[in-house]
Amino acid sequence: MKVFIVFLGLFLIHVSFLSYQGDLGYYVRCQAFLKAVAEECAAGAALYYDEEAYAEGCFRFLTDEGRKHIDYILEESRKTMPFPPDSVISYEVIFRDDDLGYEGSQETGNDTETEGGERIPSVTVTITALTEDLFRLPFLEVQEIKRAAKYELPY
């Protein structure tokens, strides 16, 4: 009986640990997925800029085209996302160029403006996924995953 009770204790510990390990692996996969999508959105959106303005020395993103790219990638990614089906995915995009300015870059900690005062156009995409709790056991609760990617252009 003593051996059986010890076994039951060990069994419970193992099951709990296995559950946490499995959920952690799932959480990491979700993060990697979001990061890849955010990178694709930022890199793609940074491709569209006003060529005429650029010829005159002003770098200006075509923000509408960039947003179309992000919307398309996100829409398609929803079909393959590893999250529970009722998850809500939203995004925030920040364009920084000569037209929109480079303000606010210090506040977010993303140093778009370098020490020498050089201004670098960039696109920052932050994707947020709101899901049900990804950890099945108590003590850990994760219902929101947020990953960001920033694409800078040489200027």
Added chain:
Amino acid sequence: MMKQMIILMGVLPILLVFLLQYTLDQRNSDRISRFQECVYQAKEQAKQKGCFTPEIKAEMIDRIRNNFDIEEEEMEIVLEEVPRYRTSVFDQRELIYYRVSVPIEKIMAGNRLFGIPDEENRGLYTIESWTASELIRE
């Protein structure tokens, strides 16, 4: 004493399965990370070339084969092989599509102990997405 020995013999295999499962989970996670790296690397190359050229495809398959110890026939690969070009406005027809799947041979350790046949103890890990081409039309 004998009774305890008999109980121990019964419960020990169950506890050992957990140890095997931890190892297997780590191994599968590690393989998935390496698979993601292989596809990501090929995707970055494809962006520059406009599509997955035969060289990029062969290099990616080679890397996956080395990491997973599997043959090309076991992978499911759908790659854009016609060049796509960078556009000044968004055009979804110029995006590069890719889908690569690899089999995960063993998901659960000691599956036969629980009556799960090997055929049902495997899965497919897929990476599917689109990427924008950076190739400029001449």
